[in-house]
Amino acid sequence: MTLLEISGLTKRFGSLLALDNVSLTVAEGEVHCLLGENGAGKSTLCNLVYGVYRPDSGSIALRGRPLSPKSPADALRQGIAMVHQHFSLVPTMTVIENLMLGRARPILEYSEMISRMEALDREYGFVVDPHSVVEEMSVGERQRVEIIKCLLGDPKLLVLDEPTAVLKPEETAALLSICRRLTETGKSVVLVTHKLAEIAKVADRTTVLRHGRLVETVEMAGADMRALVRSMVGRDVSSADAVLAATIGIGDAAEPETAATARPKTPVQKTAGFGDGTAALELVQLTLRGRDGVSKLDDVSLTVRRCEIVGVAGVEGNGQNELGDILAGLTTPSSGTVKVDGRDVTRATPQEITASGVGIVPEDRHAVAIASELSVAENLLLGRLDRFSRFGILNRRAMREAAAGLMRKFDVRCESPDLPMSSLSGGNQQKAVLARELSLDHLTFLLAAQPTRGLDVGAVEAVYGHIRAARDQGLGVLLISSELDELIAVSDRVVVLYRGRIVGEMPGNPANREAIGAMMSGHVPEPVHV
Amino acid sequence: MYQSQYMSKLDALPLGSEEFGLVVKRVRVFPRWPLQIGVPVAATAVATLIGLVIIASTGTPLEDAVAAFWDGMAGSTFNVGASINRAVSLGFVGLGFIFANRANLTNVGGEGQLAMGGMFATAMALHGAAALPFGLAFLLPLIVGTAAGGVWGGIAGVLKARRGTNEVISTLLLTFTALPLVYWSVQSFYLLRKPLSPLSSLPESPEIPEATRLPLLFPSDQTSPLHLGLPLAILAVIVVAVVLQRGSLGLKLRAVGLNQVAARRAGIQSGSLIIIAMTVSGGLAGLAGAIMILGEQFYLTNDFSSGYGFDGLVVGLLSRGSAFGVVLGALLFGFLRSGSINMEITAHVPSAIVLICQGLIVIMIAGSAIFVERMGRR
Structure with missing residues (x-):
């Protein structure tokens, strides 16, 4: 009825x-x-x-x-x-x-x-x-x-x-x-x-x-399922890669084997000089205790080399937020060190961390990354205003042009850089955040926390394209996500956080999905498939 | 007002554009400026009418009251000048308010900052400045008064930046500290109180020397009280407008006000900006206090600030963040104040009634602003 x-x-x-x-x-x-x-x-x-x-x-x-x-x-x-x-x-x-x-x-x-x-x-x-x-x-x-x-x-x-x-x-x-x-x-x-x-x-x-x-x-x-996706997106998604399939969930739901084998294992194009495996980020015995004495992060040691995407898997609330806050300079760890490109930034302010070459795409975009009432151009160039001002007066035209350039490069779809950030869709806001963070000077390391949450298919594709491109240009990337399929599809290796500890590490191979999933819920690691 | 400029662009968005879900809230369907001017003017007129009814109800003949009011506002060159001088003081405080407010800080301590400015300017003028050459005799007290107000505002800024203390509370409490400080200074002979004499035993400072007084704009015209404060105020309006609208400082303040964490991530020193914003805000109020002493009052009294700091706060609130709005608001309140003082003196309308009328006007203007906002959103 x-x-x-x-x-x-x-x-x-x-x-x-x-x-x-x-x-x-x-x-x-x-x-x-x-x-x-x-x-x-x-x-x-x-x-x-x-x-x-x-x-x-x-x-x-x-x-x-x-x-x-x-x-x-x-x-x-x-x-x-x-x-x-x-x-x-x-x-x-x-x-x-x-x-x-x-x-x-x-x-x-x-x-x-x-x-x-x-x-x-x-x-x-x-x-x-x-x-x-x-x-x-x-x-x-x-x-x-x-x-x-x-x-x-x-x-x-x-x-x-x-x-x-x-x-x-x-x-x-x-x-x-x-x-x-x-x-x-x-x-x-x-x-x-x-x-x-x-x-x-x-x-x-x-x-x-x-x-x-x-x-x-x-x-x-x-x-x-594929027909449904086709009518949702308006085009055939066979062109899209396994990440995309994983995102909408059709890959593993319909035919897990195909998804695994179809994953295009693109060889990492290492730029000369970066391929030597130098560390972009080094975490040494990082520990963070909350006010109640409970360890949010417990003895976390991790190295992210250049030209590498390291995924952090884990059920939410197992220390990912705290890790992100420490890397952004918003929290200071109780003990341990954070090194970016060999330099100690454990106690650095957010400004100093940005200056040392760390780009951050935070989980909570609205709280941490953007001021949604400011225009797109203002948001994109907020950290570099001095370059666009003379005697303290802003050169709006130069800002607009620079912003338009970034928007073209990162495919931020918006009528004008003067529109407020809030008028953009979530996907385009996220692309704008990526555009800003990836255009920082002397970038050596990128942290992306839940970068595709709430985005639609096209935007997800674009975000991962940019993250991979950043890796191929020699950046170290730390990717925090609660979507296991995405992590596996994008990361070179995956570490698992459980109750603030790194409990295991595996190559980003679909065959390891079950094992990683088990570790996320605190089980002993299974044998590793490489 | 800020949003209306891209309204036409929004209309051009293509059908089915994926942005529309969020854009709709901002679409304006008709031009807003006639409303923005018209509604507040009508509101002021209505408030005035209500005020007249209240005055009539007290038994004062209406024509006497209106005549006294008009005479006080603009009845003579002197009265016009006095009204403008009042507007100058209110304007500085209002500018200070909108400056801090750009960083989403609410400085309600204009009264205290103004009092500190006036007190230190008096001290400087009485002790040391008079003999200085090249106009430093009055410039130095102005600068010292500004600095004193700046420090008083800056304290609230430091508390906010370092300890997160709410600036509304700290600036208000600092005001309740500043006003007794002024009282203390004019009560104590070892501070600023003038020596007892057969003519006067009031707790107030001696008159400041001639050289330290602000030069009149039209010295030949004995009836015009306009002084250097007016050009200073015009300059301040232009500087604040440019810094807030076009300056990188203005944008940084906005960013800090809108999202402090994001601003810090983008490399902006939010703590120092908060301190700067509160210092500048307090400094402008302090300058208002210094100008009141050096331009008109010439000696410090216990209650010389007489609510200018609070009225200036209202001016800043009504201006809705625009320096031009501060000019309008300051003029409105400056003339109102002059008119109502005269109404009280010559037509014997109780001062409470006058204050009620002022309050009505504030409510009507603020209410009409909300009304215009709603109309625009519909």
Whole structure:
């Protein structure tokens, strides 16, 4: 039976046609997946259903009754709930306090709320302690709190916007099983994503959007993954390499053997003078203890040579963030040394580290890398303003030209370097960060932390192209990622961080996937395939 | 205002461009400047009307009050000049506010920085500056006053940069320290208090020597009180506008204000910039204090700052970060202050009523700014 019926929905923003005459239905008890690249109109569609925007034309019906939510609150009352990509929890409050927000009655009935939570827990298998403080919880747990918050209103339809983008593999699995259980109790779920593999496991039907238009809606039983990718990207992806396949997840989901053998093992073109294996980065017995005395990093020693990409695998929260912060100069280690090109930068300021030839593509782009209100040109050249100013007055034209040059070189797609950074898509922002970091002077080492998180297929391809090119020009690259397939496909060798220690090292070979995965969860290393 | 310039470019984005998801929030559909001018003007008019109703309700004949108000603002060459001199002081404080605010710092301590500037300028003028040649007699006290205000603001900057102390709290507390310091200095004979005489026993400093007073702009015209402060203020407006709009310092301040971590990563010394921003901000307020003493008051009293620092803060807030806005705001408040003082003296309107009217105008202007913003976003 049809729960939600969308017919001919169109939405314009100014002259931009965000959604063009899209019609689809969501059945009761169905997991319906919305697939598309960044900017394909997935979020716009959800926001129309959730009452954030009003459609220009077209109609929505819920169980046959016309639905035109005026606001998210209105949509909630009518039985539609949505979990956004960015959570709306108060970090300093506990779970139960967050759940109480917005439904505050004069007297807060904590015991009643807890019993409701327990009931939901029994039904769907959320494992959430009502009294833990949100800021101490993992992303996966926070997401489950968001879902619980939605379920308290007993919705008929739950919309999840890019729910898996930030999750660890096992958290993704837990989320998908929750989705399945939701549909078993008669609720419908709309999953927005651009990652295909995980969706294939859970979706009943998938609707592909591209450039605001509906490409097709297919039954997932027996669907051809490659055909789906083709309609999502708009071209054949056979030209793309194994990294790409790994990113969308079609490689290992469909045919793992092919993915492994098809990986183009490009020979490293070592530039003369750099091929001698000198160390770009040396970490010697690096230890970082938190305020509570717990070791975040424990005796980490690692050398990244020039012309080499070293991947750091590990489940999130095993010291990757701390490692990144130390390399960026934002944290000082408790003991140990960091050497870049032979020079000790353990206690250097961020400025000194930049000057010593370290480029950093940080995990949290918005918090650490860019000022999104500043223009693209300003962001690109922020570290080199003195070169563009005379007597303290900026030469805007020279800045614009230099920025345009960088944007061409790194394929940052944007109408003008004067636009604010926030007007760029995530992928282009990431390319801009890469452009800035890779154009630093005397670069010897690049740290890339989760450089493709949340990016669409085309941008992922570009980012890895740039990272490989940097390696081939003689840089040492340290790549931190939670996506094992990417790590294996891009890195020359992979080290595994577990509870702040390096527990093993393996060549970046698909055959080692299982072994690396085992080490990530703390198991003893398996025999190595080279 | 900053965003409107690329509005037309956004309209040219191709259909289905992958950027649109984020761009939409910034699209402006109609030009905003008529609104930006018109709405605040209308708001001021409405506030004035309400003010008149309140004045009428106190029993003062309206025509007397209005006449007194107008006379005080612009009734004579002297009154116009006095209003402009007030605007000069307010303008310096306002410029200081927007300078620090560019780095997302809120300097609410203009009053204290102004008080320190005035006190040290008085001290310099009384002790040592008078005999100096080449105009140094008044320039040196101006510089010392600026430095004193700068130090007072800079302390908050250092606290913020080194210890992360919230500058709103530190500048406010520093103000509550500075004002008693001024009081102490004019109460104590070993500091700045003038010797007791049969004519006067008030706690205030002696008059500063003639040579240390700011030269009048039109010395031949006995009725014009305009002094060197006005050209200094015009110069300061231009310099601050250029530094903030076109200078690399202005961009660095913005970067630090918007995202300190990213700015540090990009090689910007965020700590020193915070200290610089607060020092310059305090220095401009200190200069305002020095100009008030050297240009008009000529001797230091306990309460010589009389709220100029706080009014200047409001001027800075209303200007929304633009130096030109500071000019408008300073003139508005300068003339208002003159008019209301005269209204109080000649038409006997209680000063509280006048303050209420001023408050109304501030609320209306700030409210209209929010209104214009909303209209633009719709």
